[in-house]
Amino acid sequence: xxxxxxxxxxxxxxxxxxxxxxxxxxxxxxxxxxxxxxxxxxxxxxxxxxxxxxxxxxxxxxxxxxxxxxxxxxxxxxxxxxxxxxxxxxxxxxxxxxxxxxxxxxxxxxxxxxxxxxxxxxxxxxxxxxxxxxxxxxxxxxxxxxxxxxxxxxxxxxxxxxxxxxxxxxxxxxxxxxxxxxxxxxxxxxxxxxxxxxxxxxxxxxxxxxxxxxxxxxxxxxxxxxxxxxxxxxxxxxxxxxxxxxxxxxxxxxxxxxxxxxxxxxxxxxxxxxxxxxxx
Amino acid sequence: xxxxxxxxxxxxxxxxxxxxxxxxxxxxxxxxxxxxxxxxxxxxxxxxxxxxxxxxxxxxxxxxxxxxxxxxxxxxxxxxxxxxxxxxxxxxxxxxxxxxxxxxxxxxxxxxxxxxxxxxxxxxxxxxxxxxxxxxxxxxxxxxxxxxxxxxxxxxxxxxxxxxxxxxxxxxxxxxxxxxxxxxxxxxxxxxxxxxxxxxxxxxxxxxxxxxxxxxxxxxxxxxxxxxxxxxxxxxxxxxxxxxxxxxxxxxxxxxxxxxxxxxxxxxxxxxxxxxxxxxxxxxxxxxxxxxxxxxxxxx
Numbered sequence: 001x002x003x004x005x006x007x008x009x010x011x012x013x014x015x016x017x018x019x020x021x022x023x024x025x026x027x028x029x030x031x032x033x034x035x036x037x038x039x040x041x042x043x044x045x046x047x048x049x050x051x052x053x054x055x056x057x058x059x060x061x062x063x064x065x066x067x068x069x070x071x072x073x074x075x076x077x078x079x080x081x082x083x084x085x086x087x088x089x090x091x092x093x094x095x096x097x098x099x100x101x102x103x104x105x106x107x108x109x110x111x112x113x114x115x116x117x118x119x120x121x122x123x124x125x126x127x128x129x130x131x132x133x134x135x136x137x138x139x140x141x142x143x144x145x146x147x148x149x150x151x152x153x154x155x156x157x158x159x160x161x162x163x164x165x166x167x168x169x170x171x172x173x174x175x176x177x178x179x180x181x182x183x184x185x186x187x188x189x190x191x192x193x194x195x196x197x198x199x200x201x202x203x204x205x206x207x208x209x210x211x212x213x214x215x216x217x218x219x220x221x222x223x224x225x226x227x228x229x230x231x232x233x234x235x236x237x238x239x240x241x242x243x244x245x246x247x248x249x250x251x252x253x254x255x256x257x258x259x260x261x262x263x264x265x266x267x268x269x270x271x272x273x274x275x276x277x278x279x280x
Numbered sequence: 281x282x283x284x285x286x287x288x289x290x291x292x293x294x295x296x297x298x299x300x301x302x303x304x305x306x307x308x309x310x311x312x313x314x315x316x317x318x319x320x321x322x323x324x325x326x327x328x329x330x331x332x333x334x335x336x337x338x339x340x341x342x343x344x345x346x347x348x349x350x351x352x353x354x355x356x357x358x359x360x361x362x363x364x365x366x367x368x369x370x371x372x373x374x375x376x377x378x379x380x381x382x383x384x385x386x387x388x389x390x391x392x393x394x395x396x397x398x399x400x401x402x403x404x405x406x407x408x409x410x411x412x413x414x415x416x417x418x419x420x421x422x423x424x425x426x427x428x429x430x431x432x433x434x435x436x437x438x439x440x441x442x443x444x445x446x447x448x449x450x451x452x453x454x455x456x457x458x459x460x461x462x463x464x465x466x467x468x469x470x471x472x473x474x475x476x477x478x479x480x481x482x483x484x485x486x487x488x489x490x491x492x493x494x495x496x497x498x499x500x501x502x503x504x505x506x507x508x509x510x511x512x513x514x515x516x517x518x519x520x521x522x523x524x525x526x527x528x529x530x531x532x533x534x535x536x537x538x539x540x541x542x543x544x545x546x547x548x549x550x551x552x553x554x555x556x557x558x559x560x561x562x563x564x565x566x567x568x569x570x571x572x573x574x575x576x577x578x579x580x
Contacts, residue, residue, distance in 0.1 A: 014381060024412075088308055094304055099304065101305075123541070127541070150315040254407045
């Protein structure tokens with residue numbers, strides 16, 4: 001009897017706690033359909049009138065550019081970063097997990113060191129480098145490093161190495177006997193068996209590039225090239241004069257892609273984090 | 281004769297194998313050299329220079345010396361360390377506490393896990409930062425809630441005493457990712473250990489202290505180090521919510537580096553700051569690692 005009571009108590013606590021943790025997000029959503037004066041009216045949880053027009057107003061709130069532009073720009077950048085990361089990190093991970101080569105241990109140590117290296121330390125000089133290359137105010141500074149495994153690359157490589165090590169070696173040995181080249185083994189055997197891990201890499205690359213702010217702030221100047229993060233920031237700077245409801249509406253829209261993807265593919269996130277035990 | 285050709289053949293084969301391996305590594309290797317090692321080395325060189333928009337000159341350790349008398353830097357270092365020291369342990373305790381509640385097979389564990397992971401997913405976005413400015417604003421949700429108890433709150437963000445804690449709460453709110461790691465660690469603790477403890481007459485608290493904590497300690501260490509490194513690099517939230525203020529109470533190191541490099545164009549000084557940040561992170565994580573031999577238990 002006593003254990004049952006305890007269990008009910010635990011449930012009630014967890015439910016209340018979870019609702020409390022998610023309440024800010026509900027509040028943001030409800031705010032997005034409220035009139036300005038209602039958002040900050042104490043004790044009013046639900047809007048007296050559902051102002052869906054906040055969404056269309058917010059969409060076109062900034063003169064000359066709609067949030068549609070920002071969404072397309074963000075998708076472009078995230079898409080390139082996902083492609084680049086999967087390409088470069090899967091190749092490197094295969095080499096570390098399966099091939100023998102000189103300096104292997106040393107290079108693996110370098111990989112682990114960069115996993116721990118605080119990226120912000122490189123902030124200033126990366127900027128200097130990219131401006132010398134003429135990459136400032138283009139998407140190159142954001143996307144090209146991903147093709148060289150430098151967008152959280154160490155983490156992705158580590159995740160993939162761990163996964164590839166779990167694939168039975170007999171599979172590739174059989175292929176060697178059949179005279180397959182290393183590239184064919186990589187492409188025909190390892191890659192298909194690695195799908196869940198590749199998928200985790202793609203998901204993380206998407207989320208982190210979508211959420212990124214600092215790099216976009218540094219490397220993109222033209223409003224026409226703005227991403228959703230930069231668009232929101234610009235909106236926020238003018239929001240007091242415009243409308244909080246519309247700002248909240250655009251905030252909700254900006255979260256929809258990542259939240260949707262997360263709930264569709266949560267298994268891969270949780271497994272991705274659990275196999276490596278890193279960040280998130 | 282045959283032996284020699286064989287040897288040659290294998291030598292050639294080996295070289296070919298190594299070449300193939302390096303081809304696979306090529307994108308990463310190029311990336312490491314160009315986008316990581318190069319900025320890393322040049323940032324040290326630049327930290328020994330005085331730079332502005334028009335000129336560059338070598339000044340030795342002057343930038344580092346100037347740091348010692350830079351009040352804003354001292355303040356920045358202090359608030360950053362304070363922020364890390366408060367937010368990381370709080371976040372991890374939360375994560376462990378909730379993970380303990382979720383570890384036994386209870387119904388809906390997947391729902392709770394996903395729902396509680398959500399804040400980690402969106403927590404660093406501009407959207408959430410914008411939301412936070414309003415939650416803790418003078419007429420935001422927090423003050424609404426306090427009003428029920430008749431407490432009249434002011435703006436938590438404009439108050440120098442509370443601004444830092446607004447950001448701490450935001451970080452702690454994102455405990456979900458650490459929770460997921462703890463959960464997978466808790467699952468790996470053999471049930472037999474708990475059974476043995478029970479037979480020895482241990483109660484819940486004792487089995488937590490003498491079974492769970494030691495068995496989980498390597499994962500706690502891992503989480504602690506990663507969260508510490510991450511927390512030292514906080515930028516977006518401080519940039520948007522508090523803008524480093526009020527009176528520099530949330531002027532985190534990265535924000536100060538950003539201001540120096542990209543607002544004041546003092547690239548040399550900003551590079552020196554970056555190196556100090558790196559050293560502070562190294563010292564703190566090194567200290568954590570050093571203490572770990574007293575509290576981390578490794579099965580041998």
